[in-house]
Amino acid sequence: xxxxxxxxxxxxxxxxxxxxxxxxxxxxxxxxxxxxxxxxxxxxxxxxxxxxxxxxxxxxxxxxxxxxxxxxxxxxxxxxxxxxxxxxxxxxxxxxxxxx
Amino acid sequence: xxxxxxxxxxxxxxxxxxxxxxxxxxxxxxxxxxxxxxxxxxxxxxxxxxxxxxxxxxxxxxxxxxxxxxxxxxxxxxxxxxxxxxxxxxxxxxxxxxxxxxxxxxxxxxxxxxxxxxxxxxxxxxxxxxxxxxxxxxxxxxxxxxxxxxxxxxxxxxxxxxxxxxxxxxxxxxxxxxxxxxxxxxxxxxxxxxxxxxxxxxxxxxxxxxxxxxxxxxxxxxxxxxxxxxxxxxxxxxxxxxxxxxxxxxxxxxxxxxxxxxxxxxxxxxxxxxxxxxxxxxxxxxxxxxxxxxxxxxxxxxxxxxxxxxxxxxxxxxxxxxxxxxxxxxxxxxxxxxxxxxxxxxxxxxxxxxxxxxxxxxxxxxxxxxxxxxxxxxxxxxxxxxxxxxxxxxxxxxxxxxxxxxxxxxxxxxxxxxxxxxxxxxxxxxxxxxxxxxxxxxxxxxxxxxxxxxxxxxxxxxxxxxxxxxxxxxxxxxxxxxxxxxxxxxxxxxxxxxxxxxxxxxxxxxxxxxxxxxxxxxxxxxxxxxxxxxxxxxxxxxxxxxxxxxxxxxxxxxxxxxxxxxxxxxxxxxxxxxxxxxxxxxxxxxxxxxxxxxxxxxxxxxxxxxxxxxxxxxxxxxxxx
Numbered sequence: 001x002x003x004x005x006x007x008x009x010x011x012x013x014x015x016x017x018x019x020x021x022x023x024x025x026x027x028x029x030x031x032x033x034x035x036x037x038x039x040x041x042x043x044x045x046x047x048x049x050x051x052x053x054x055x056x057x058x059x060x061x062x063x064x065x066x067x068x069x070x071x072x073x074x075x076x077x078x079x080x081x082x083x084x085x086x087x088x089x090x091x092x093x094x095x096x097x098x099x100x
Numbered sequence: 101x102x103x104x105x106x107x108x109x110x111x112x113x114x115x116x117x118x119x120x121x122x123x124x125x126x127x128x129x130x131x132x133x134x135x136x137x138x139x140x141x142x143x144x145x146x147x148x149x150x151x152x153x154x155x156x157x158x159x160x161x162x163x164x165x166x167x168x169x170x171x172x173x174x175x176x177x178x179x180x181x182x183x184x185x186x187x188x189x190x191x192x193x194x195x196x197x198x199x200x201x202x203x204x205x206x207x208x209x210x211x212x213x214x215x216x217x218x219x220x221x222x223x224x225x226x227x228x229x230x231x232x233x234x235x236x237x238x239x240x241x242x243x244x245x246x247x248x249x250x251x252x253x254x255x256x257x258x259x260x261x262x263x264x265x266x267x268x269x270x271x272x273x274x275x276x277x278x279x280x281x282x283x284x285x286x287x288x289x290x291x292x293x294x295x296x297x298x299x300x301x302x303x304x305x306x307x308x309x310x311x312x313x314x315x316x317x318x319x320x321x322x323x324x325x326x327x328x329x330x331x332x333x334x335x336x337x338x339x340x341x342x343x344x345x346x347x348x349x350x351x352x353x354x355x356x357x358x359x360x361x362x363x364x365x366x367x368x369x370x371x372x373x374x375x376x377x378x379x380x381x382x383x384x385x386x387x388x389x390x391x392x393x394x395x396x397x398x399x400x401x402x403x404x405x406x407x408x409x410x411x412x413x414x415x416x417x418x419x420x421x422x423x424x425x426x427x428x429x430x431x432x433x434x435x436x437x438x439x440x441x442x443x444x445x446x447x448x449x450x451x452x453x454x455x456x457x458x459x460x461x462x463x464x465x466x467x468x469x470x471x472x473x474x475x476x477x478x479x480x481x482x483x484x485x486x487x488x489x490x491x492x493x494x495x496x497x498x499x500x501x502x503x504x505x506x507x508x509x510x511x512x513x514x515x516x517x518x519x520x521x522x523x524x525x526x527x528x529x530x531x532x533x534x535x536x537x538x539x540x541x542x543x544x545x546x547x548x549x550x551x552x553x554x555x556x557x558x559x560x561x562x563x564x565x566x567x568x569x570x571x572x573x574x575x576x577x578x579x580x581x582x583x584x585x586x587x588x589x590x591x592x593x594x595x596x597x598x599x600x601x602x603x604x605x606x607x608x609x610x611x612x613x614x615x616x617x618x619x620x621x622x623x624x625x626x627x628x629x630x631x632x633x634x635x636x637x638x639x640x641x642x643x644x645x646x647x648x649x650x651x652x653x654x655x656x657x658x659x660x661x662x663x664x665x666x667x668x669x670x671x672x673x674x675x676x677x678x679x680x681x682x683x684x685x686x687x688x689x690x691x692x693x694x695x696x697x698x699x700x701x702x703x704x705x706x707x708x709x710x711x712x713x714x715x716x717x718x719x720x721x722x723x724x725x
Contacts, residue, residue, distance in 0.1 A: 055534050055625075059579055062628050090583075090602040091624030095632070 001025070003049075004032050011041035011072070018049035021057035030060045037064070041072030044099075048078035053086055065096060075099045110397055117385045121378055129374040136366045144337055144357050145324075151247045152322055152341045155254070155353050158239040159343065162232065163213045166344055169351045171229045172272050173256045176293030178226065183282055183291065185234045193234040200227050210235075233292070237273060244275030250336065251275075251356035253290065257298075259311055260348040266304040270295045272351070306340045311350045314342035335360035399435040402426060403444045414458070416451035423448055475538065479511045482541050485548065487518060490683055498591040499526060500712040502682035504690065505705065506653070512705035513540030513582075514651045515548050519555075526591055527555045530709055531584040532603065532651040534625070543580045547572060547626065551586065561586045561599035562636035565626055569601070569634065572627035581627035585649055592716050594641035599634050601626045604650055605667075607674060611644025615674035617667065643715025648674060648685065653706030657693045665696050682710035 002025035003018040013036055021029060037043070043064065053061075061076075068074035077099040079087065087093040159165040172179065182192040197209055203224065207216065209231065217225060244252040252275035259265055276282040276289035284294050298304050306326040313323025326339035337357045344351040403423065410419040423444045427436050435441045489503050503516045513533030520526055529551055533540040550571050554564040564586060572582070585603040589596035598606075602625035609615040623634045641647070650670070657665040673692040680688065686708055693706065 059534065059581070059628075063579065066629065089605070089622050091622045091632075093621070095624060095629060 002028055004029060006032065006036065008036065008040075011039060012044070013037070013040045013042070014044045014046065016046040016049070020052045020054075021050060021060070022052065022054040023056040026054070026056040026060045029057070030063070033060070033064050033067075037067060037071075039071075040068075043068050043072070043074040045074070045076045046078050047076055047080065047083055050080070050083060053083055055090075058086075058090060058092060061092070061096070073097065109400070110393070113389065113392060113397070117389060121381050121385065124381055125374050125378040128377050129370060132373055133367065133370045136370055137363065140359060140362055140366055141337075144359065145339075147247050147249070147357065148324055148326075148337075148339045148355050149322065151243060151249055151252065151355050152324060152339075152353050154243045154246070155240070155252070156322065156343065158236065158243065161210065162236070163211055164217055164232075166346070167214045167217060168229060168232050168236075169254075169256060169272060169344060170346075171225070172233065172292060173270055173349075175226065175229065176270065179230055179233065179292060180226075181230055181237075181292055182234050183237065183276075185238070187238075193231055196227050197231050200224060200231065233273070240273055240275040241277065245277055248357075249275075249355050250280070250358040251289070251354065253354050254343065254351060255354060256349055256351050257307060258348055259308075259345065259350045266298055266307050268295060268297055269307075269352075303338065303340075306338065307342075307350075307352055310340040310342040310352055311345055314345055314350075335363060394431075395434040395438065396440060399426075399432065399440045400443075403440060403447065406444075407447060410447075410451060414454075416448075416455050419451050420448045475511060478538055478541060479507065482507075482511050482515075482545075485545060486515060491518075493520075496520065496524075496526070496591050498594075498714050498716050499589075500682055500714060501528075501709060502686050503707075503709045504686045505707045506690070506702065507705050508536060508653075508702050511538060511541040512536055513544050514653065514705035514707040515544050516707050516709050517548055517552065518709070519552070521555065521558070521588070523558075524591065526589045528587045528589065528649070528709060528711065529584065530603065530649045530651060530707060531582050532653075532705070532707070533582045534580055536705070539578065540580065543572075543582065543627075547582045547584070551584070555586075555588070560636055561588055561597050562634045565599050565601050565623070565634035566632070569626045569628075569632055570630060573630040576627055579628075581625040583625045589641065589713075591713075594643070594645070594713055594715065595638065596641065597636050597638050599623070599636040601634060604652060604655070607648040607650075607671065609646040609648070609674070609678050611642055614678055615646070615648060615671055617671070641713040643713065645713045646678070646682075646685075647709075647711040647713070649709050651705060651707040653702070653704040654689065654693065654708060656704060657697050657702065657706065658700060659696055659698055660700055665693055669696065682712050685710040 001019045002021055005016040005018070007014040015029075015032070017029070019025070045061075045064075065074055075097045079098055084093070084098075087096065087098070162168065185191045185193045187194060200209065201207065204220075209228070212228070217228060220228065240252060240254075254272045254274075255269040256272055257266055257269040271290040271294040272292060274282065274289035274291070280287075280289050282289045282291055284291060290296070298307075309325040310323060313325060317323050322341055324339050324341045326337070335358060337359060339355045339357075341353050341355075342350055343353055406419050406423055409422075410416065426432060427441060427444060432441075435444075483505075486505055487503070489505075491501065493499050501518065503518065505512070505514055505516060507514070513536055515529075515531055517529040518526065529548075531544070531547060531551075533544045533547070535543075547568065550568045551564060554567050559567065565584060568584075572580075582601075583603040584601045585598065585606060587596050587598035600606075600620070600622040602622050605617045605619055607615050608618050620637065624632050655665055655667050655670055659665075669692070670689070673689055674685065677684070677688065689708060690706075
């Protein structure tokens with residue numbers, strides 16, 4: 001299960017994720033991003049309540065990262081220890097901007 | 101799927117028709133019989149009327165008939181009556197009339213009135229009454245014969261005898277014939293003076309009604325009463341008519357008709373008529389049946405046969421040809437315009453639709469089979485792309501290795517690779533493409549080839565991954581990527597360089613020690629993003645060191661409750677026998693995973709490489725020993 005909470009404020013989009021971002025739920029996030037990223041210059045993803053991220057989730061994350069490189073910036077905040085380990089192992093920690 | 105043929109329609113129709121004919125027959129018989137009996141009864145009534153009218157006419161020829169009734173009743177015992185007189189000139193009655201005429205030469209005996217009779221001597225009056233009786237008797241006999249009634253009689257009865265009127269009657273005169281002799285016994289034609297009790301209440305009622313009718317009638321109208329008896333069950337009909345009512349005495353004529361023979365006749369005739377009607381009905385229904393058979397049942401049977409044949413052969417062209425030909429024949433004109441013709445046409449349409457569907461299914465099945473075959477072939481090709489899982493290296497005894505790739509259902513995206521470079525270095529690769537199926541397998545083939553060629557060009561692991569990353573990122577619309585662990589080892593020294601693009605942590609076991617995960621920061625998987633740097637690091641294997649690398653199919657194998665096998669269990673399995681040969685390591689790991697999964701389907705490819713570095717010296721020594 002994945003709960004997606006989003007808040008838009010001009011060019012800034014804040015999205016909080018809760019639960020698991022895996023093969024089943026990644027398309028939900030992909031759809032939300034697809035529909036809301038137009039004109040966004042600052043994307044913030046809050047991972048405070050995210051328990052798990054699979055390679056399918058990483059792919060959605062990377063797609064968003066690539067798109068935001070063109071139109072602004074993307075930041076992932078509140079990354080837990082487990083997710084951080086996954087980012088480390090997969091090399092995502094090198095490309096993503098990870099905030100406090 | 102042969103079911104029993106059901107051909108009951110004709111038999112059922114026949115049975116229905118036969119039942120209908122029988123029912124109609126019964127109905128016709130019943131109504132016809134009722135009507136016939138009614139008409140017999142009405143005829144009888146007419147006969148009775150005429151009989152009584154004849155009797156009255158006969159009586160009225162004698163002006164003194166009322167006197168005669170009274171005289172006969174009062175002198176019944178004294179009368180010397182000749183019953184069966186033969187008027188041949190010498191009969192008693194003729195002699196009596198000659199005798200009487202000799203005394204009254206001017207009289208015409210028949211037309212004497214009461215005054216003339218009253219003037220006679222008592223002996224002559226008696227003589228006259230006897231003569232009249234004989235004459236009238238002949239008339240009554242004649243009337244009975246003419247109308248064929250069973251009984252014809254004239255009686256005198258009391259109309260007001262205290263509490264019991266009509267209790268008895270006295271017979272004055274009765275008609276007789278050869279079938280019914282005159283006498284005093286029951287069922288005989290009673291002679292003058294027989295005094296009888298009236299038994300049936302109906303008879304009394306009929307007589308009373310007749311008397312009342314006579315008293316109330318105008319213009320000498322004849323009132324006939326009776327039919328006391330239910331005309332359906334009894335064969336005798338009794339009627340009464342009052343001839344004379346005087347004081348408390350009444351003279352009545354009684355007529356009885358016997359209908360037995362006539363009813364039998366009527367019954368027979370009705371039966372004949374009924375049978376005739378049934379025959380006519382049968383003929384009519386027979387013709388109708390012929391039409392039903394010709395225009396419905398036979399065509400229906402024909403269509404059914406075609407349907408059955410089609411069920412067996414699935415030959416729609418033949419079914420259409422047969423039915424079209426059948427319907428186009430001249431005698432099938434009616435069928436073309438009724439529901440059976442419609443059925444045949446609908447059936448033809450249906451077979452065509454079935455053909456279309458069957459064709460589609462066949463094409464789809466063929467396509468699916470071809471796809472399955474192609475998938476199988478792809479799996480074989482993929483397997484053939486991987487090097488020998490249990491190689492022997494005669495030139496490199498320092499290295500013992502074993503590898504395994506267990507694909508999930510379809511062709512997978514995992515692969516392993518190993519080869520020696522020209523300078524004698526060993527290249528080890530294990531990789532996992534981010535998807536499964538044919539596209540992943542194609543991507544894997546490309547990645548594998550690109551890695552090989554980059555390594556063959558003498559590049560270092562980090563450089564190899566950087567170059568392959570750039571190549572795979574080009575036109576990677578679908579966003580496939582591959583995690584790769586690559587190492588290049590010098591068998592002579594055990595020194596190596598490795599790079600990790602988002603792949604699982606390798607497991608290392610130093611000689612005499614235990615297997616442990618080698619944790620370090622990895623780079624991004626290959627194919628995700630252009631321009632990424634790929635780091636490499638160096639390591640050194642000592643003699644007896646063991647290395648185990650794998651894909652996520654190992655730690656992420658699941659049991660029935662979706663629990664993962666996990667890195668902990670993997671390490672426990674390896675450490676159960678740290679000194680095991682590479683081939684045994686893989687077998688143990690495979691067994692452990694299978695035991696853990698307990699029959700659960702593997703949904704990811706499982707790939708492993710186990711390497712045992714024996715060192716340059718010990719390797720040679722062992723080989724020589």
